[in-house]
Amino acid sequence: MPPHALPLDALAAAQSPGVGRRFTVSASATDSPVTPNAEFDAWFARQRRTNRFDVTRIPFADLVGWRFREGDGNLVHESGKFFSVTGLEVSTDWQERGSWSQPILDQPEIGILGIVVKEFDGVLHCLMQAKMEPGNPETVQLSPTVQATRSNYTGVHGGRRTTYLEYFTSPDRALLVDSLQSEQGAWFLRKRNRNMIVEITDDVPPHDDFRWLTIGQIHRVLGRDNIVNMDTRSILSCVPFEAPDGPARRETDPAFREALVRSLSGEHGALHSTGRLLAWLTDLKARHTFTRRTLPLAKLDGWSRTDEEIAHDEGKHFKVIAADVRADTREVTRWTQPLIMPVERGVAAFLARPIDGVLHLLVHGKAEAGSLDMCELAPTVQCLPVNFQDLPAHRRPRYLDVVRDAGRDALRFDAVLSEEGGRFHHADNRYRIIDVGEEFPADDDQDYHWMTVHQLMTLVQHSRYLNVQARSLLASLHTTW
Template sequence: MAANMSAAMLAAGGSVPDDHAAGVAASRSSAFALHSDGFVDRWITAAREKCSLSNMQVPLEAVQGWHREAATGNIHHDSGRFFSVMGVHVRHRVGHHQLEWDQPIIEQPEVGILGILAKYIEGTLHFCLQAKEEPGNVGGVQLSPTVQATYSNYTRAHGGAKPLFIELFIEPDPARRLFARLQTEDGGRFLYKSNRNMIILAGDEVPVELPEGFIWLTLRQIASLIRRDNLVNACTRSILACLVGAGNTGQRDAAAGREGLRDALQWLDDRRAMTHMLTRRIGLNDLREWRLDEKGYFSHVSSSFFRIVGLKVSSQTREVGAWGQPIIENPAPGIIGLLLREGPDGPELLMQAKAEAGNRSTVQLGPTAQFTQGNYEGNAKLEKPFLFEEFAAPGPFPLVHESRQAEEGARFYREYNLHRILMLPEKTELALPPDYRWLTMQQVLVLVHLGEQVNSCARSIISCLL
């Protein structure tokens, strides 16, 4: 059934319903917008000036409302809700090569909602984004989806107010769904975590005049904002990846498209069959190379990778005025890279079959490059990934796009990744390892639409192609 649905989507031109594909394409190119670009800039500046959220790092034992289990060392909220931090031991084998490690990981066994409302305003499709504060945000306020809420949040486990517009996403009218798929979160630091990415068409119940902190933007405006550093948040980028290329024409004949998609799906399945990964839950106390450091944070003995720190947070604009939480802090930004080339049917993307310990399906479609330099340089245990040097210091491949894009600020503290898109020069041959394959934009969009096939890093950098 999935193969038939994929073929139909490929022939139709992407993941957006036919009757709205033209609206998406027009929103990407139309000069009309409800708000001028100058107004949008002033609105963002004002939202950042009003930012009331403040936080302070504290030892994990001082985080209000959370505790460490004596027997395991695992970190839980006193209510048993929200999320936990625990340990995992991982054994990863591909062919005759095997790697073992252990690490902390976030477990949050509930599906959240990441939803964007869309609305035709004077015939042009607009999208509702929110100026949202998160404790780990770079810049305080970033542009988030209309709704960004875990199950614990929108069922009010924190005792605070219900998120605005949440009722439009819980059981939406199928006729109003432009996109609705489960998508995985960061499989390197979340264990089996998925959120529902959604774009829902709003009717008259949502007026053009929005509550304070929300704004209607066209895709053209959003694409421009994504090109700025650390402004459009990770959840928004994750959702909007489904709209890249939607509504474009020029796809080759349907039979050839189906054949190419069939080959791509077979390659991805073959890589999954070749990859064996056993992820076993253990206590933080049982991790071999991790410990509480002198500041009361949970760190790797080498000070590499990441650490778990405590936060004390207060805000005048959030559903709850004050809270404490653990959060992941990375010592250095990573690099997420995408290599493009011109193919017979338009741009092609070099994607990798990326294995991550926290993915249910183990292997998902990842970007060309996904690494943190410091974790590999001088580390005899880890082999540098394919095209490491090319993306660490671009030279032979022309630079198409570069920006700093922040990670999700509710779980990651002031973390961003450098997003680099490079172009393979014409007539350049590139010998590919088995885990890498050139895919058309159309094929990638189909996999995005299937849900839980394209990882969060890939969706993030694909959104830069809006």
Template sequence: MRRPSAEPLSSDLARDRGGHARQGLSGSRGRWQRRRWENRCEEPAISDVHEWLREMAGHTSMSVTRLPLEELAGWREDPATGNIHHRSGRFFTVEGLDVRRPGWAVPAWTQPIINQPEAGILGILLKRPGGVPHLLMQAKNEPGNVDGPQLSPTVQATRSNYTGVHRGRAVPYLDFFRERRGRVLADVRQSEQGAWFYRKRNRNMVVEVGEEVAAAEGFRWLPLRLVRDLLSVPDLVNMDARTVLACLPALDEPGGGDGFGGDGFGGLLARSRDPLAGARHDVQEVLSWLSGIRSTVDVQASPLPLNRLRRWHRDAGRITHESGRFFDVIGVRVEARGREVDRWTQPMIEPVGTGLVAFLVRPIGGVLHALVHARVEPGYTDVVELAPTVQCTPGNYDHLPASARPPLLAHVLAAPPERVRYDTVLSEEGGRFFHARNRYLVVETDEDPLPGHPSFRWLALHQLDALLRHSYYLNVQARSLNACLHGLASEPVSGGAR
């Protein structure tokens, strides 16, 4: 089993995507590869996907310019509260939040937060030519992307967008999800970042269709195994695709994608997806533990006018924390080709620093378990969700005492290379967040570093899959890592290294 990284995938790579390796083709060789792929003479390779994204970057160019918040066309500042809202009353608002957690190292704070009460649709179409699962993926550029288009779901749209508030072009393939035109494999509402969104949720869907559904311009049918393999490439598969992939139930794949054979870590991981495998805690015990925490945790999160935030200042056209940490609220002007709307302006959250998201995993009774953290975030609908073992931006804790720093952060960072099973920097949602990235890690361990800790539990991988059939159990970072774990269990495809 390889350790994914940003190292070159072959000898003819170009440096791209923020300095990371990205494989591409050009000239006559690229055109031949494309014809071979589209004519189905061979299964597409990683190189084909890179070439397609390079082409789409030319067809769907996007120019993003920073603007002072005061100059955003169509956006208004409420004179009484300072809240920033769109003149249509739709899309989202930037508001303030007052958070109180008595007894914690940081017992109270205020912050800006995005309030987007409407639920969008994140949907992927699936078909099985020759019995092999394929996904209809979109090459979609977002203003917050680090470097051009990323692999995105078939449909990725807010309610304001797909109901035409922006007066733009219609969203392709939307009716397959709104009208459930096909066999629904997954349909569940899930949360998004609870530190930056206030009670944001999206409908995550996978719908299986027949082979007659063609790929429009900007879309490609890709084998599921290849999409999972691409999760090891930095900044390539976007957050919205990852959360939908995490909700996809196990499928029978020729060649072993979801089989339980094989040796080594990959085989252990695949076998641990078997719902009949054992677990350290049964599901009822896990649900009771989480319900107990949700019922007893003392957290108060109340809306607050943006102009009444403590230690946050609006200066030089942006909103920043006086310490320079956490994040800024900025404005951008976007000019785009190939999008539903050609130009617009909007506020965005720009994080300070790259985050770190990690699962510790270990076999218990021959079944791989992940150490999950019952994490409180002020924007969650139900106060607490199951998060990765470590989820933080390390620089935000430099000024705090050791007791206030995330448990096991040092443990994860000190892991020897041979125990790191996955290590890739991935982008977060590019429609609301500007250049937001996290380093995602899976680290294997032999021992329990926090025995008996009330906020942590070891869950078998098949239990993570079961919880994803329901809303608001696994947070978006845990769902991303779960999708990456699925990728580690898949067989390699052409054009990649394992």
């Protein structure tokens, strides 16, 4: 009998009470009588039908509460809160990148990304929200209990109070996960959010936009395009799962799953010790030059501003646009704001292979313009291909052809997942985990190292290690047990 067919109390009774084991038990429950899958599917479809919103591109002149500030031309909010669009100049010798300038979002606030969990019949369930964001490709997505900037949850927008916020601000909260994590370093300047999981025992006032789901139920839909939002993926990547000891939850390659479970456990060999990997990352930061300074938005080279957008002169990277948003279910029902809109869909992928029977992922030490500490651990490939199409082969991302040409039999995960919809318009990546097999070279170089899943799970408990795309893929990998 597969694990999801067991009663929830039977699943719980079979496992030890450690936090990691409790999370693994929840991930093993791919259905639940609290919110059965059929009920969830109907509820979520209804949320997408009824909680529609209208996002319309507008000229910058029609923004309300936003203006291009005299002097530097930065796009700012009249309250001095939320975020601003400023200019940034970067100079580095990393991969011969040289110097460039770009617009970037400056949002120094640390927001809250939080999931409330509660046991039902001994199995942890997550209180998940069907939430719209103006930039979401598919309107409503499955979101954490709370995702809010400090400006939002302190009421700068003058709208309704953030639902269930008190569970994350109470001094008596029971924290199971608590970690500061970065956001997109290519588009945000030193941005971080607090990723939290809080356990409660009391009853929660019901709300039609929220449902209780096991982690296994979330995993069930994470592999579908644009269902589970980026903030949920980020939080789930921080969960300290123990290795599963039951049967597979879905049809998968048995050899891959066995290598994955061994990699999760941390009880088998790794190509490199975690200490050596940390030394490698430190060496990357120390060996390269990386300087940046903010510039007036009005004085950026290579970027042009019209009445409706700020765009790169070669049509690469992204645009800054303005949008009018109407949404009845949000704390504020109508507002305007700037958004970043990438010029095409990106690619984010891990190459994976067993080494001595233990799955390893090829991790890239990647520098990005807005990273807090120069570089973080990134997927093997993370890029917008259009940015490199006119460059010589040695300047293009390594392994991009391997990722794009991967056959279906090598794909262990493959879905289009969107990035944060509150700041980015229709920004999504094709996320892939590709089993390249034992014939693929297991060599490292100065920018790439092979790491086990357990090593990544250990590092993600702390700040400044895994970037947001790597965290999305780590959360996605957990769906393949």
